[in-house]
Amino acid sequence: MSSTTIEFISTGGNRHPSAADWDLQGSGLLAFGADCNIALWDPLNNDYRGVKALLNGHMDVVNVVKFFPTGLSDNAIILSGSTDKTLRIWRADGSSPTSFELVKTITDHQSPIHCLAAFPGTDVFASGSSDGVIRIWKFIHDPTFAKIDVELLQSIILTPKFFPLALDITRLDDSSLILAAAGTKNIIQIYISRDNRFDLAATLSGHEGWIRSLTFSQEQANGNGDLLLASASQDKYIRLWRIHQGDDLPAVSNATNDPALGVLGKSLSNKAHRIESKLFKYSITFEALLLGHEDWIYSASWRHNQDKLQLLSTSADNSLAIWESDPSSGVWVCVTRLGEISAQKGSTSATGSSGGFWIGLWSPDGSSVVSLGRTGSWRLWSYVPSEDRWSQQVAISGHVKEVKGICWAKNGSYLLSTGSDQTTRLYAEWKRGSKRSWHEFSRPQIHGYDLNCIDSISPSQFISGADEKLLRVFDEPRGAANLLNRLCGIESISSQPLPDAANIPVLGLSNKAIQAVEDDETVAISDEGEREAVDPSSVIHKSTLDFNHPPFEDHLARHLLWPETEKLYGHGYEISAVATSNNGKLVATACRASSIDHAVIRVYETEEWSEIKPPLSAHSLTVTGLEFSEDDQYLLSVGRDRQWAIFERSGNSRAEYKIVAANPKGHSRMILDASWGPKSAGHIFATAGRDKMVKLWQFTSTDAACKTSISATSSVTAVSFLRHIVRGTICLAYGAEDGTVAVCNISLGDLEKPNVAIIDRKLTPSKAINQLAWRPAYGDKAPQEDIEHSVDRNTEQIAVASEDNSVRVYLVRNTTLRRHTSA
Structure with missing residues (x-):
């Protein structure tokens, strides 16, 4: 019997602000939703092994992932919620750091689940779904969490009705918990618990858009001081709220006097909301308005850095920001900004835009941050104290929709995949001494149609077919070849001179070859005016790809495209299958078909890229699979008409095939x-x-x-x-x-x-x-x-x-x- 282990997993993260969490209790794992799975990754492990496991259980997209704080470093619990309306509880089974078992499935919610909240030291957690209901749960377990059950304590029907997108819960005092809820309205509802029952205590207003993230933190690391609540909204602002104990109101914050607020400062309300627990009275007041992002803000997360309280935010403007309060003025300022320049905003992912960052998380020790972008790729930054700067590190990437086709290079040196997220990706092994790890080293194709099939023509050339009527052929550029040679030991054996790189016009589909320039070489702007200005994405400097690690998402999305060299026409509908001969001299293709006229196989020779006519006929419906025999003597086809057919190379011709056998049943x-x-x-x-x-x-x-x-x-x-x-x-x-x-x-x-x-x-x-x-x-x-x-x-x-x-x-x-x- 054979034994099988996983060498490599690549998958993209789900675009949902709550779809990831970083365990703070010792495992070092980051769990994130990946379609209907939960992916486990250790970002700070220097073996760079990427995704180590996928937890399979949900039946639809995972929207929210949360590590439940057990207080035990070796006993991790994961909570997950999905579009399939279920909550699932996963427990580490001890066989390996990344081995979890599904121990409980909760089916009480009637709609997709979008948010979860839990707090260390309590067994209470909350979940919110798009039926406008928040449910409060209590864990029932033994000291080691060997046995786990849950009890429903309360169902809160939100009034006025809205879909909860953000929840957070924390301890208010020894007698009560405080729960904040917000979502598809511009209000925040505050609930206070009494005897395991939460009651609405205050409604905070001020935001002008949906609220995507809520997070509580004590003002001081030792637990003293007031409680702060940060709310991040699609109105491009973050609001801070202060929960203060006692009848007296806290000192008025100077934040509203910040001259940067302009006329906003005059309209900011500092109305005090009075709330009570069993033991104490509290006030909630507006503390500060954080402005600096230029688009929707998706997430906010607190951490205590020595004696400073910092807030990490992520936005659709392609940036992460780290905020802290100025010690002298009390004004909250952005002290670090990571990500991409906003000038690229609005351009396609092929020219550098990531489409915004959906998730931002602190590492357990606060020395690193990660973010997830629209392309499904993670970015990782670590703080370098000696240089007093944040340095980007190797992270992971993957498809965000179905992977439709896969093939190895003819010599087995690398792997190509393509799919419905309209990208083609190249994976190879990074070799450094005795260490090996797989990474995405190039993104040869970023397309405007869903891609269906792919095959390798030679070690430096491939062909792909999409939901368009033609096929496209791509040649390896020098930049990608040098990178693969330097980091993977893959030598380019192309007989043709290689272009330096490729780019894709913002409104185009065809990757164009471009030449690299020296770093000190400037590109002249035409005198014809702005309409003739040089597109910055059409220029690449030779040093751009001169690095000693797998490429970051910035490189993949902008600089590692492959130039397109040929288009193959002839089919009338979406391409369904493609196969290349083993000697690379022929390409056979088929398209989706509901009649004999379109259910033909077209064969092209790769020297002049001309079609060999007539096309091969045998099927009456879509051809679903094509493959040449090892010696290229035969071509095998199968289809939706339940038939297989074999075509044989005829006579001395190495390009003409004729049908020799078929089985219609x-x-x-x-x-x-x-x-x-x-x-x-x-x-x-x-x-x-x-x-x-x-x-x-x-x-x-x-x-x-x-x-x-x-x-x-x-x-x-x-x-x-x-x-x-x-x-x-x-x-x-x-x-x-x-x-x-x-x-x-x-x-x-x-x-x-x-x-x-x-x-x-x-x-x-x-x-x-x-x-x-x-x-x-x-x-x-x-x-x-x-x-x-x-x-x-x-x-x-x-x-x-x-x-x-x-x-x-x-x-x-x-x-x-x-x-x-x-x-």
């Missing part, structure tokens, strides 16, 4: 994928269908016989053969609609008895598998340096693309995975 339902086995095993191929079957066929010169059928638990959506024989066996992997991934070992002496090993469901995606791809030339054929640092010679790698937005690379170990010497 290959499966009882549509066929979704197909793959050829190793050439040395004979002409064996596999098909995968909606009928929950994988069928193994042996092809002779005119027909193919079904040798065996492998049953799956759901529709089989992807299948892939390892392209070499392993100790007299062939190895086949398949993926299913429910996320199942299985590896099948089939003896050449007995094709009818496959040995099927299903990968642990904790390691596999939570949604459908879209494509599988074994890494070519890994092991014996890999460079000697790779052999020395690979896990062992009996290991293969397989990449998986899924509907759950993830790209995964598995290591498959097997006692039978030893290369057959005659293969």
Whole structure:
């Protein structure tokens, strides 16, 4: 039996201000929503391994993630809420730092859940959903949290009705808790608890937009002083509120006299709201208005830095800001701003705009901050005391929508993925001594259409198809090639001179090659006027990509595009499948079709990029899968019409194919994928269908016989053969609609008895598998340096693309995975 471990996971974060939390109690983990999963990442671990695990349980997008403060450093609890209307409780199971088990699912909410709040030292937490209801819960547990249950204490129906988007809870005094709630109105509601029941005590007004974040903090680190509440709004302002104990009002803040407020200062109300707990009386007064952001503010988070109280905010203006109170005047000022210059705002992500930062979090020790942007990528900054500045560090990135296609470079040196977030991404291993870690090293394509399929033509060229009627061919630029060579040991073998880099016009779809200039070289502005001004994104300096670490999101979104060299026309509808021949000289493509006229396969030669006519006809509906045999003698196609067809290279021509075999009833339902086995095993191929079957066929010169059928638990959506024989066996992997991934070992002496090993469901995606791809030339054929640092010679790698937005690379170990010497 084979054993499988995860080598690499890439996935983007969900764009929701509450969808991430950094554990403050010792694990160092940052948990964030990634589609319907919860991703676990240790940002400060210097092995740079990225996402270490994905927790699978929710049925829809995860909107809110929160570490529950247990007070135990080795016993982490995660609360999560989702669009699927459920709250889920996850507990570390102790087997590894990133291993959690789902211990409780709460289904009381009737609408998607958008906010959670909990406070250390209490077992009370609150959840808010878009049905306008906040529910108050109490944990019931033993001292070690080995047994966990929850009790519903109260349901608060918000009046006037609004959707809660932000909650926070803290201790007011020994007798009471205070809860703040806000959302799709411009008010903040304050609730005070009495005997485990919260009552509305005050309504704070002043904001002019939806309120996206609320956070409490004691004014002093030792717990003394007043309580402060920060509220961040879509009106571009942060308001600070002071909760003061006693009948007397606090001293009037000087913040409203800040000349920077202009006319705003005159309109700021300092009305005192009186509230009471069981023991004491309190007042809530407006403390300060923080202005400086130029767009919606999504999150705010407090921390005590020695004797200073600081607030971190993130905004749609592409910046993070750190605020603190000036000791002499009391005016709150921005002391640090991180992110991107606002001049790039409004431009496309291809020219540098990240579309704003949705989440901002402090590290447990306060020395680092992270933020999540629109592209699904995280940014990490750490404070360097010796230089008194914040330095950006290596973080993680990933797709934010379904990953539709995946392929390895022809020589196996890197991995390409593409998907519905309209990007193509390149992943490779960062090699530094004996250490290895996977990272996104280039973003070759940022498109205007959802991308459906991809294949590698050569180690420096690939082709992709999208929801447009043409295919695009991309060549590797010198900047990306040098980066891969320097950090990954991947040598460029392109026979053509490489352009330096590429850019994409703001209103265009085609990546254009550009040349790099020296740092001291200026770009002349045309005398024709502003209309002819040089686009800053069309200029790149040679030092821009001269760094010794994987690229940051700034580099990926702006400087690591690949120039587009060809467009292939001919299809009438969205591209559904693409395959390149193993020698890179031919490309076969298909498009979505509901008639015979469009269900054709078009073949192009890659020397002159001309179509070889006539197109290949066999199917009556969309062709879903194409693959050339290892020797390029045959082209296999499958489609929604339940048929497979084989085309053979005709005569001496290396480009013309003619149909030689077809089975119109290959499966009882549509066929979704197909793959050829190793050439040395004979002409064996596999098909995968909606009928929950994988069928193994042996092809002779005119027909193919079904040798065996492998049953799956759901529709089989992807299948892939390892392209070499392993100790007299062939190895086949398949993926299913429910996320199942299985590896099948089939003896050449007995094709009818496959040995099927299903990968642990904790390691596999939570949604459908879209494509599988074994890494070519890994092991014996890999460079000697790779052999020395690979896990062992009996290991293969397989990449998986899924509907759950993830790209995964598995290591498959097997006692039978030893290369057959005659293969």
